[in-house]
Amino acid sequence: MKGAKSKEDLLKKLKERGIDFMENQDMSSYSSIKTGGKADLILFPRNEAELGLIIKLTEGVISECFRYVVGGGTNTLFKKERICVPVISFKKFDSSVSDASENYGSHENEKCGEKVMRFGAGINLSKILNYSMRHNLSGCEFFYGIPGTLGGAVKMNAGSKESSVGNIVEAIDIFDSNGSKRTVQKKDMNFSYRSLNIKGIKDNYCITSVYLKLKESSKAEIAENIKIFKERKSGQPLGEFSLGCIFKNPEGFSAGKLIEEMGFKGVSFGGASVSRKHANFIINKGGAKPSDIIFLIDNIREKALESKGIKLDTEIKIV
Numbered sequence: 326m327k328g329a330k331s332k333e334d335l336l337k338k339l340k341e342r343g344i345d346f347m348e349n350q351d352m353s354s355y356s357s358i359k360t361g362g363k364a365d366l367i368l369f370p371r372n373e374a375e376l377g378l379i380i381k382l383t384e385g386v387i388s389e390c391f392r393y394v395v396g397g398g399t400n401t402l403f404k405k406e407r408i409c410v411p412v413i414s415f416k417k418f419d420s421s422v423s424d425a426s427e428n429y430g431s432h433e434n435e436k437c438g439e440k441v442m443r444f445g446a447g448i449n450l451s452k453i454l455n456y457s458m459r460h461n462l463s464g465c466e467f468f469y470g471i472p473g474t475l476g477g478a479v480k481m482n483a484g485s486k487e488s489s490v491g492n493i494v495e496a497i498d499i500f501d502s503n504g505s506k507r508t509v510q511k512k513d514m515n516f517s518y519r520s521l522n523i524k525g526i527k528d529n530y531c532i533t534s535v536y537l538k539l540k541e542s543s544k545a546e547i548a549e550n551i552k553i554f555k556e557r558k559s560g561q562p563l564g565e566f567s568l569g570c571i572f573k574n575p576e577g578f579s580a581g582k583l584i585e586e587m588g589f590k591g592v593s594f595g596g597a598s599v600s601r602k603h604a605n606f607i608i609n610k611g612g613a614k615p616s617d618i619i620f621l622i623d624n625i626r627e628k629a630l631e632s633k634g635i636k637l638d639t640e641i642k643i644v
């Protein structure tokens with residue numbers, strides 16, 4: 326299939342094929358910090374077939390640039406006032422679950438109670454955790470309190486000190502930037518701190534399915550394993566609008582402690598404020614503009630470099 330000839334042609338083709346889209350959308354609804362610029366076009370594929378079609382149709386239309394993918398938007402700040410590249414939202418994407426042990430597991434895995442489960446990339450981590458608890462499957466307890474979709478979590482290698490998604494991923498299905506579908510095995514995935522690089526694949530791929538290795542366990546053991554994450558989450562401002570931790574922990578330091586030591590706890594600018602509960606969280610107290618958040622980020626960064634000689638890198642994605 327060829328790409329659409331113009332934006333009008335693209336919208337006509339999307340309508341003909343029954344693909345959901347919206348124009349001129351406020352991205353505050355697609356980011357957990359509830360602020361953001363406007364997207365010219367946001368598309369909502371429900372499955373691989375629709376996503377494949379969208380990738381082909383949007384090739385080179387509207388902008389030479391690629392599309393931008395958003396899952397739950399729990400780690401993404403839409404800073405730009407106007408986002409011209411088509412945004413693909415995984416809000417309505419496949420969130421089904423199935424047992425893929427037959428394709429991925431060995432007899433040995435089976436003997437030690439290991440299972441490989443396939444999840445649609447649109448599923449929320451909280452749903453996976455609930456599913457695992459219901460089916461007595463252990464391995465993803467660290468998902469507790471991490472919002473967002475599985476696709477976003479794989480891309481971010483989300484997790485905690487104890488574990489991160491990369492430790493339990495066996496394989497993923499993706500569409501590369503040209504719209505070719507492929508399965509990527511664990512050996513070709515390079516997971517590092519809050520990041521994933523795939524051997525030989527440019528960064529703008531879309532993850533459609535994720536295969537996670539889980540282990541048969543008991544409800545009591547799973548509940549016990551979750552305790553440590555529950556405790557940790559009680560120290561985070563979970564009821565507020567935020568993006569989780571803003572900065573990555575620099576080697577050997579806690580970014581939160583560093584920001585607290587520099588006196589930023591509770592510091593506000595416009596509608597944004599450094600959380601009093603956890604200094605690595607910036608919260609939207611109401612009416613925050615993306616520029617308010619960026620102002621605080623820049624100030625924290627500058628001070629960390631000046632006063633401590635430490636370069637802070639953002640964990641969040643700024644678009």
Ligand SMILES: Cc1cc2nc3c(=O)[nH]c(=O)nc-3n(C[C@H](O)[C@H](O)[C@H](O)COP(=O)(O)OP(=O)(O)OC[C@H]3O[C@@H](n4cnc5c(N)ncnc54)[C@H](O)[C@@H]3O)c2cc1C
Pocket residue numbers: 357393394395396397398399400401415446470471472473474475476477478479480481482483484485530531532533562563567568569570642
């Ligand atoms: C209150 C709170 C607590 C948090 N706690 C934690 C924590 O403990 N540990 C932690 O690691 N993170 C934490 N986070 C951050 C965030 O929840 C995770 O990074 C999460 O995995 C992001 O998922 P998402 O779907 O929201 O990603 P998004 O913000 O939508 O996207 C993140 C990145 O992934 C890409 N992406 C999204 N979906 C896909 C896809 N299907 N295919 C390809 N690329 C995709 C996006 O383009 C972007 O680059 C927290 C956030 C909040 C708000």
